[in-house]
Amino acid sequence: MDRGMVIFVGALLTFSSSWLGLVLYPYWQLQHEQPYKKDEGDIAYPQPLEGKALAGKKVYQQNGCLYCHSQQVRSEKFGNWWEDGVEKTGSDIRRSYGLRRTVSRDYIYDNPTMLGTMRTGPDLANIGVRNPSEAWHHTHMLNPRSANEWSIMPSFAFLYTREKIVGSRSDKALSLGREWTVKPGYRWRPSSKEWDEILARRGETIVTQLLGGQPTDFDTKTPEGKTRLLELWLTSPEEEYQVLPTGEADALVAYLLALRKAEVPLPEAKE
Ligand code: HEC
CATH class of the missing domain: 1.20.5 (Single alpha-helices involved in coiled-coils or other helix-helix interfaces)
Incomplete structure (x- = not known):
């Protein structure tokens, strides 16, 4: 007892x-902890998320982006690499992951914080500054291989829809060649037999569309010519279909663009 x-x-x-x-x-x-203002008239940093960006945070959580992406910038003292036999530190700042290390004040409006522990992919604390292109993020999210051939990030094609174009192509449609849009999430390519069939059916239209009646340095009847024509055709957009972001994809990208941590200097983040 x-x-x-x-x-x-x-x-x-x-x-x-x-x-x-x-x-x-x-x-x-x-x-x-309070947001920071250097001078009275300054806009306070950080700003809370609003509207679409706030909704996008949910999509980020639901899809497990956190498992591969951190949102924390390491100080100048960490993250080493070797150059000419000399050890250097501060690789995060060098890679433009942020202007400075992140500190607790960067996260006062984050609930929960999404610091993450793994860096299978790059840190995203500051991605809105590093890459502010909405179009780039959409095409990358539809299939990361369309941006970087070697990428191991999974495709999030289920956040997009493929629709028949009624009237004219929407402004929001992703501008990608048909190799990425015929089967969203995969890279599509017809077999040589299928390509022959397509050429037999619509060869002339395809040649006129792609080459615009211009004289070319290759003969589209030879095997090499056919392959070159196929490469061109695959990188041109589909005539009848378009791929559009769903509301979730739109919100997710708004969230990524709002990730602008470590953008403003803070007195407590010296190194
Ligand atoms: C299995 C791991 C994994 C998951 C899950 C993952 N990613 Fe990635 N991500 C990567 C890798 C690896 C890269 C680097 C290659 C590339 O650019 O595609 C990357 C790159 C990125 C980039 C470009 C970063 C830069 O600096 O250029 C963004 C933005 C991104 N991911 C967002 C997301 C979002 C949003 C999600 C969740 C919907 C997500 N990722 C889920 C592995 C992952």
């Missing part, structure tokens, strides 16, 4: 001291 009491008190002390040290004390220390 005596020993039971010792075990109970010991366990209680162990758990309560870690709770005090790791939860309560940091909470007490950081609870009053």
Whole structure:
């Protein structure tokens, strides 16, 4: 019985001291952190997420982006590489992951914070500054291989729809060649037999469309000519179909563009 009491008190002390040290004390220390303004007239940093970007944060959470992407910039003291036999540090800043390291104030409006632990892909704390192109993010999300052939990021094609064009092509349609849009999520290419069939059916239209009646340096009847024509055709957009972002894809990209941490200097983030 005596020993039971010792075990109970010991366990209680162990758990309560870690709770005090790791939860309560940091909470007490950081609870009053305020956005930063260098001068009275400045816009406060950070700004809370709003509207589409806020909705996009949910999509980011739901799709597990966190498992491969961190949102924390390491200080100049960390992240080493070797150059001419000399060890250097600060690889995150060098890769433009942010202007400076991130500190707790960067996250005051993030609930939950999405610091992440893995960097299978690059850090995204500052992606809105590093790559502000909405179109690039959509084509990359539809199929990361369309942007970087070597990418191992999964395709998020289920956040897009492929529709028959009624009237004219929508402004929001992704501008990608048919190799990426015939089967969203995959790279499509007809077999040589299928290509022959397509050519037999619509060869002349395809040649006129792609080459516009211009004289070419290749003969589209020879095997090499056919292959070159196929390459051109695959990178041209589909005539009848378009790929559009769903509301979720739109929100996700708005969220990525709003990720602008470590953009403003903070007095507590010295290195
Ligand atoms: C299995 C791991 C994995 C998952 C899950 C993942 N990514 Fe990636 N991501 C990568 C890799 C690897 C790269 C680098 C290659 C590339 O650019 O495609 C990358 C690149 C990126 C880039 C370009 C970054 C830059 O600096 O150019 C963005 C933006 C991005 N991912 C967003 C997302 C979003 C949003 C999600 C969730 C919907 C997600 N990723 C899910 C692995 C992943």
